Amino acid sequence: MDLRIAIIGHGAIAVHVRGKLAGLHVTEIAQIVRPGKESGEDAPPRISDLNDLPLHPDLVIDCGGHQALAQHGPVALALGIDVMTVSLGALADRQVEQSLKDAATKGGARLHLVSGAIGGLDALRGASTGAIIEVSYIGRKPPGGWHGSPAEAVLDLDALTEAAxxxxxxxxxxxxxxxxxxxxxxxxxLAGIGLDQTQVQLIADPTVTENLHEVTAKGDFGTFTFTIAGNGLPQNPRSSSLAAMSIVAALAERQKQIGF
Ligand SMILES: NC(=O)C1=CN([C@@H]2O[C@H](COP(=O)(O)OP(=O)(O)OC[C@H]3O[C@@H](n4cnc5c(N)ncnc54)[C@H](O)[C@@H]3O)[C@@H](O)[C@H]2O)C=CC1
Ligand SMILES: O=C([O-])CC(=O)C(=O)O
Incomplete structure (x- = not known):
């Protein structure tokens, strides 16, 4: 039997994931949209409240962002439905983290964090079982990728001539x-030494076209630097294609575990 899922959102990542479902023995039973965006005509139906799900899905996939995970994640988990999310940063809000944990305990369900636009997390997990001196991350994107973020308050993004x-x-x-x-x-x-110990630098760079991610770790294990230059998704270049692909890979992996 196909894996039954419901996807939150219909932006760049959701569109990519939907395009891959047919080859994966996965059926989308509902799209979870913002209130006011529901419609009875579509197949699968659009709903804004998980209590209106037509069937019990095996999995809810969050492609909607932090607010969407905070809103729908606890409801799904408390109903006993596993949730897969690419919005890992939402866990930085302690209230959101706690409500997801409480709901998961209540429903006996799991929150699955996908790797998203980065890799090398397995090495970082291993490294973090020993003493770690430092983990740092540098995120570098073209200036357009930072529109709508706090970067706008400190930089004139459209006029940048060098990395800032x-x-x-x-x-x-x-x-x-x-x-x-x-x-x-x-x-x-989350794979390494935690949200309060990991150092981050964010850069707008007019000389790059990809989204560049650089992770450096130093510790008992030795040192490692991992860099990835990710192509943006056509519909939203600030989001790397690999973020959507990591959801597809996680779905394929889940299918393998249940014997497809
Ligand atoms: N882990 C990673 O490497 C990455 C994670 N992300 C996360 O994925 C999210 C989605 O990325 P994109 O698809 O590029 O964004 P997008 O802006 O193209 O799409 C977001 C979609 O979510 C919908 N949405 C927002 N709030 C909602 C709610 N409360 N209920 C239902 N639907 C809601 C919007 O209407 C839109 O359809 C980002 O906001 C970010 O949190 C994005 C890129 C990389
Ligand atoms: O997609 C990317 O390149 C990274 C990104 O937006 C995020 O970390 O939220």
Missing amino acids: THFSGTAREAALAYPKNANVAAAVA
Whole structure:
């Protein structure tokens, strides 16, 4: 039997994931949209309240962002439905983290954090079982990728001629201030030494066309630097294609575990 899922959102990441479902033995039973965007005509139906789900899905996939995860994640988990999310930075908000944990305990369900636009997290997890001296993350995107973020308050993004750092601080601070741009910072922090110990720098750079992510770790294990230059999704270039692809890979992995 196909895996039954409901997807939150219909932006760049959701569109990519939907396009891959047919090959994965996965059926979308509902799209979860903002209130006022529901319609009875579509298949699968659009709903804004998880209590209106037509069937019990095996999984809710959050492609909607921090607010969407905070709103729908606890409801799904408390109903006993696993949730997969790419919005890892939402966990930087302690209230959101607690409500997800409480709901998961109540419903006996799990929150699955996908790796998103970054890789190398397995190495970081291993490294973090020994003493770690430092984990740092540098996120570098073309200036357009920072529109709608706090970068706008400190930089004239459209007039930049050279790379400019607009944020230095912890992963928790980055994730809270940049909900659409610092989920990788949170992924690195959660795989490594935590949101308050991981150092983050965010850079607008007119000389690059990709979204560049650089992770450096130093500790008992040795040192490692991992860099990835991710192509943006056509519909939203600030989001790397790999973020959407990591959801597809996680779905394929889940299918393998249940025997497809
Ligand atoms: N872990 C990672 O590497 C990455 C994570 N992300 C996360 O993924 C999110 C989505 O990215 P994109 O698809 O590029 O964004 P997008 O802006 O193209 O799409 C977001 C969609 O979510 C919907 N939405 C927002 N709030 C909602 C709610 N409360 N209920 C239902 N739908 C809601 C919007 O209407 C829109 O359809 C980002 O906001 C970010 O949190 C994005 C890029 C990388
Ligand atoms: O997609 C990317 O390149 C990274 C991103 O937006 C995030 O970390 O939230």
